[in-house]
Amino acid sequence: MLFLPTNQAQIPTFVAMRFRFLALLLFPTLFTACEPGLESGPRVDLIGSSRFSTADRRLTKPADTVAVKMFAEADDSPLTRLTITAEYGPVPEPIVYPSTTAEIDKLPPFTYTYLDSVLNPAGNTTTQVALQHVLSSRTTSGLEVWRYQATDEKGRTGVRSLRLRFSRPDSTQAYHSYTVPVQIPNAFANRSFLALREGLVFPKFSVHKLAANQAIVDLVYLPQRRTGAPTLATALDDTLNLKWSTRRATLIRSTSLTAATFATTATAAAFTTAFTQGTAFTPRATSTGPLVKGQVIAFQTPAPDSKYGLILVQDIITTGIRSLVLEVRISR
Structure with missing residues (x-):
């Protein structure tokens, strides 16, 4: 909110203390001038x-x-x-x-x-x-x-x-993994913008005018307009109405994986297969639509350093700050 x-050679403690005491007596003005904490500001x-x-x-x-x-x-x-x-x-x-x-x-x-x-x-x-x-x-x-x-x-x-x-x-290990909450963007300080590779989650004030942060955002928590149901949208989704100079072209797909099969999917080749065998979301390929607990999403980050990975919707929090708890696995 x-x-x-x-x-580089060590001085015995009692000698060092004595030296500092004498130096302060002999050169009080010099030490005061060099102490930044005593300057105004x-x-x-x-x-x-x-x-x-x-x-x-x-x-x-x-x-x-x-x-x-x-x-x-x-x-x-x-x-x-x-x-x-x-x-x-x-x-x-x-x-x-x-x-x-x-x-x-x-x-x-x-x-x-x-x-x-x-x-x-x-x-x-x-x-x-x-x-x-x-x-x-x-x-x-x-x-x-x-x-x-x-x-x-x-x-x-x-x-x-x-x-x-x-x-x-x-x-x-062969892949990178982490679990992170992504919050509904109804407050300026809520952490709603996710960079998948880094695992960094930005609040709105960190992407409002900062182009370097905008350029690495892959997904955004987007509540549905009518129902408020949680969805994830890529930065290219027009519903977000982002006026950014760079919008990252991450691709997302629906999969038939479950939480159990997600847990056993642990290689770069398996992440790639899950994405290629997945299906585009409808009606917009840039939005997941309403999410449910246990759902698994495949993704591909854009070139030139493209990576494949999976997202498990570990939990959906509806009390306090509404959040999606996401477990992410991404190839190195």
Whole structure:
């Protein structure tokens, strides 16, 4: 939920401590000048509770849900911008892991912007911003660093970060798998836009104007107009009325697989067969129509790096935030 503003050699410990104490006595001005926390500008804090995370965490499951509450306050200049980014290292999509850590270290991290919001640009007097952010973590092994940054009218920034690490015991298997909830898009912060390969789920505010995120979205939760029944639509479905510069041409097909046969389908060849033997959805090939629990959908992501996979509708949640719980398997 988004709340917008209201108005190299080791030194023995005791030696190191003594050195720092003497240095502070001898050079107090130098140390004060180099301490960024003492400079004026926005202050950003992560607020902790039984629900909200403030400390770095090691996660135990893919696409885990993490809630964060951020508070930013300006000193002598109004706040003008709020950004949320996540840096993934290595990349968030599944990879074929190299044989040495040196090769892994060569893989550059990749950063997605989840929010880039200008705060009241005309006559802005905003000095405080509060934000609640519920994120879906990475589905592949690696580190993600979430940064919450506020910028004031003078261009000064304040930032707080949260590091989340996840390790999969099955990172070298032939396919990538995860279970993730996809929420009905009736609120700006609901996570309704799914990138199948990465397993990332974006809220509406992360795809509203951010083309990099739009370009990797494969499926969107779309309730039927008359009945409200849950459906999944590809980004090319005209009913979504997406005005994006790039709409990903993912293909989906109906299958006769059950939850039991889904569980035993575990190779790239089997995913391909399920798709080629599947049938196009009607009346629109870009929409599943009303979904039922236990239904299995086959898909093919677009070229040049096309992948086949399956989606099991594991559950349909009708209380609270209406959601589809999807189990996804996709070839590497």
